[in-house]
Amino acid sequence: MRIVILAALLMTLASAFVLYSSNYDTRQFELRVAEQERAIEKARGDIAVLKAERAHLARPDRIEPLARALGLGPASEKQLASSPDDALARLTPDATGSVQRKGN
Amino acid sequence: MNGNEQPRDSSAETAPRAANGPLRTLIATAAMALFFMAIGAQLVRLALMGLGDGSISLNEAVAQSFARPDIVDRNGRLLATDVEAYSLFADPARVIDRDEVVEKLAVVFPDLDRAALRRDLSDRNRRFVWVRRLLSPRTAQQVHELGLPGLDFRRELRRAYPGGKLAGHLLGHVNIDNKGVAGIERYVDEVVGVESVQGATLAERPPVRLSIDIGVQHAVEAELADAVQRFEAQGAAAIVLDVGTGEVMASASLPTVDPGQPSTSLGNLDKVAGSTFELGSVFKTLTIAMALDSGLATPETVLDVRKELTAGRFTIKDLHPLRRPLSVAEVFLHSSNVGSAMLATQAGAQRFQDFLRQMQLLGPMRTEAGPIAPPQLPQRWGDVETMTTAYGHGIALAPLQFAAAAASVVNGGHKVTPTFVKRPEDSGIAEIPVLSANTSATMRTLMRRNVAERAGTGKRAEVAGYEVGGKTGTAEMPGVGGYREKAVISSFLSAFPMSKPRYLVFVLLFEPKGTTESGGEVLASRNAAPTAGRLISRIGPLLGLLPTQAAIPGAPGLAFDASSAAKYETR
Known part of the structure; x- marks a missing residue:
């Protein structure tokens, strides 16, 4: 009888300990989950901001002057040549193949 | 009555004591077991449910806004998107020095309506007063650095138009709660659908693809x-x-x-x-x-x-x-x-x-x-x-x-x-x-x-x-x-x-x-x-x-x- 009681007591102690530690672990995991959820949320927010910033930097009214400065412009029929020789003949040091803005 | 019962009682007390001994122990043991089981159950319950994350949900109804899908052009380039912004609110019950708060905030927001804010802060029954919504991170930081008690931020969604004025007439606009009120933004609300959210949860809907380039x-x-x-x-x-x-x-x-x-x-x-x-x-x-x-x-x-x-x-x-x-x-x-x-x-x-x-x-x-x-x-x-x-x-x-x-x-x-x-x-x-x-x-x-x-x-x-x-x-x-x-x-x-x-x-x-x-x-x-x-x-x-x-x-x-x-x- 005594041995049973003793065993039960030990079991109680052991299970209390197990319960407590698993409870503690659970809380730790919960904290980590919350932390990671926050990190995900923050990353998503950052992605949204970066996407918006990237689109803002790539907006046409910023790109246009940059492209114009590089001598780029809309394709024009003047860029067509009837043969490779014709194209080479047009090649002068200042002709980059791009056309300036038309109609000015 | 009493005299009659007395002897019977005393005899019943001595004789069954030995016989009832194990029964009483059993009852006591059972009570103890129940007691421990209740504690155990409570522990399990707490372990499973947690203690709650301790955050207050004081003003959920006030801070509702809408998470909107992005709007992109026909080639997938972004025209409108949601970004997080900070909104400043005050808890009048926790504000210590009203005048200090008003004066210091007026430095950050030159166009602040001081009288209105002072009136709002005077009402100690209110726990929530919007001061200024959808601030840029820099302004939010400035307010944060004032270190005034009773002020706090909520994160909210703000609509951003990376193209600036591009296609402005067509896109329309949204109100302060991020709800579309004109143009394509209104179409997004009425046809595509938006999610009502609290705080700053971004929408997960696929973007709305416009025909424009x-x-x-x-x-x-x-x-x-x-x-x-x-x-x-x-x-x-x-x-x-x-x-x-x-x-x-x-x-x-x-x-x-x-x-x-x-x-x-x-x-x-x-x-x-x-x-x-x-x-x-x-x-x-x-x-x-x-x-x-x-x-x-x-x-x-x-x-x-x-x-x-x-x-x-x-x-x-x-x-x-x-x-x-x-x-x-x-x-x-x-x-x-x-x-x-x-x-x-x-x-x-x-x-x-x-x-x-x-x-x-x-x-x-x-x-x-x-x-x-x-x-x-x-x-x-x-x-x-x-x-x-x-x-x-x-x-x-x-x-x-x-x-x-x-x-x-x-x-x-x-x-x-x-x-x-x-x-x-x-x-x-x-x-x-x-x-x-x-x-x-x-x-x-x-x-x-x-x-x-x-x-x-x-x-x-x-x-x-x-x-x-x-x-x-x-x-x-x-x-x-x-x-x-x-x-x-x-x-x-x-x-x-x-x-x-x-x-x-x-x-x-x-x-x-x-x-x-x-x-x-x-x-x-x-x-x-x-x-x-x-x-x-x-x-x-x-x-x-x-x-x-x-x-x-x-x-x-x-x-x-x-x-x-x-x-x-x-x-």
Whole structure:
């Protein structure tokens, strides 16, 4: 009888300990989950901001002057040549193949 | 009673004590076990449920906003998105020094309403007062550095428009709770759907893909701004429409609006779909298409247009009379008011109206961006109205609605329904005929001649290699007590390439002045036509159409490799 009681007591102690530690672990995991959820949320927010910033930097009214400065412009029929020789003949040091803005 | 029971009681107490010993122990053990089980159960419950995350949900109802899907253009480039922003609120119960809070905040927000804030903070029963919403991170940091107790931030969603004012009229705008109230933003709320959220949870819906192309939209806006400056106009508008699918590739109205800072100023109304105008001679395109389609005339039919027409108190005359009979083709090329009025009269009011109804010009029309301003029709439609409508007066239309009808004239004669949302690649478009293919082909030839020939009014819209065709229109604007002669809307209706039109371009300039650029004239041939030409030379390559030399007489007939047209997609 005594041995049973003793065993039960030990079991109680052991299970209390197990319960407590698993409870503690659970809380730790919960904290980590919350932390990671926050990190995900923050990353998503950052992605949204970066996407918006990237689109803002790539907006046409910023790109246009940059492209114009590089001598780029809309394709024009003047860029067509009837043969490779014709194209080479047009090649002068200042002709980059791009056309300036038309109609000015 | 008592005396009787006493002995029985005492005897019962001594004798069963030994017998009841194990029973009592059992009861005690059971009670203890129950007690421990209850504790255990409570522990398990706590372990499973947690203690709650301790955050307060004090003001959830106040801080509700909407998470919206992104809006992208047809190539997936971003037009509108949600970003997180900080909103500042105060908890009056926790504010220690009201005046300090008000004074220090006024440093960060110079336009702060101090009296209102002081009043709000005085009410100790309130636990939540918005101070300023949707702050930039920098301003939020400044407030944070003040270190005032009782102030706190909530993260909320704010709509950002990375393109700035690009396509501002079309996009519309949202209110402070991120709810769409105008334009495409409203369509997003009503049709696509938004999620009601607390705090800053981004939407997970797929983006709304519009039909417009950011590059084309920008080119159109830039060219219009240029034209407004060149011709000292009060405003301008332009539409680029895919004549096959009805997709609007660009829709611009100047002065522009910023979707991030909506204003309700009347001068900034959307001129493409939000207002109606008497469009003038561009309307002759429809009158002549009607005459050809109903078999009343062929391009060679000769009309005697030498006499001025009188109808009621109106006299209809031509601006530059040629003093000889004109063929129907010449009526179109020389933009004869008398000739068009004669054709409409010949057809009769009923047939003319039926034709316009078939072209969807007499009824209301709506797009995803909301209803198009309904057409302003004559009160009663008699002979006079038939004549004036023939050359585009007495009937006021939203440019978008007119452009859709004009698109059916050039696209082989089938119905065009304008849309601002990209159609799926595989969706077939039901071809509902409204005109015969022959009429459409004849109209294309006439429009092309109007640009290609030296005498054509649209010759300044010619762009080498694009086979542009079009019709000019210079309409006097109605003012107080009649039409104002020098205040005009000059417009150019064009399509390209004319052998098989892909896109329609409709340009309108409002109240342009006679500058040296336009030879001192306000005629569409001198301002709207060259603007359309410049526009087409810019947007052609963006739309994947490259110029060819085939269309130029005497040229070797070269063309770009069409498959090499630059197309890009971003995610």
